Amino acid sequence: MNRKLLRTARTALFVGVLALALPALAALENPPAANKLQGYAGYELKPVVLNPELASKKNVDKVVAKVEEEMKKNVGSVLTSWTPDSANAQKLVIEPYIESLHKPSGANRFFGGAMAGSGRILMKLKITEQPSGNVIGEPEFYRHANAVAGAWTLGAHDNAMLVRVTELVAAYLTQNYTEPKATPTGFEP
Secondary structure, eight states, X not given: OHHHHHHHHHHHHHHXXXXXXXXXXXXXXXOOOSSOSTTOSOEEXXXXXXXXXXXXXXXXXXXXXXXXXXXXXXXXXXXXXXXXXXXXXXXXXXXXXXXXXXXXXXXXXXXXXXXXXXXXXXXXXXXXXXXXXXXXXXXXXXXXXXXXXXXXXXXXXXXXXXXXXXXXXHHHHHHTSSSOOOEEOOOOO
């Protein structure tokens, strides 16, 4: 009788954990854009905007500048390769927004090592048709940098996190160009 009760308890625990994990698994992919991104009159990448609550963080201006540089390199090159359609009156405007961020400075990594914490960035994107104002997509992208890896590389792993998040943005745009597709958010449970 005790074995049967133990098996039932294990099964209930497994089902409970699975039920809690399913919403998190859904966050592993961004939903596809409302329609394909191909066929617009033009494509505009706006400057990166930072959540105002993060403005007081140390060296945040350097981080935003690095993300901006990588967005221009990775996303800008995608947008310039797309052929505008002059028959369409609408253009697409892409607005990147850093929602949350923790990136230890090089000095913190050097002196604090792994105790400076793991790096992380959550970037949201708003893709809007202009002048209609229709929102085509609002994907979000997450990357992190392990504290120990950041310490061993003296912060290079933290800097690579900023590059990787912009690569996810470029992949989303590329994969939604000819047809809407779900793409990874970059979140790793």
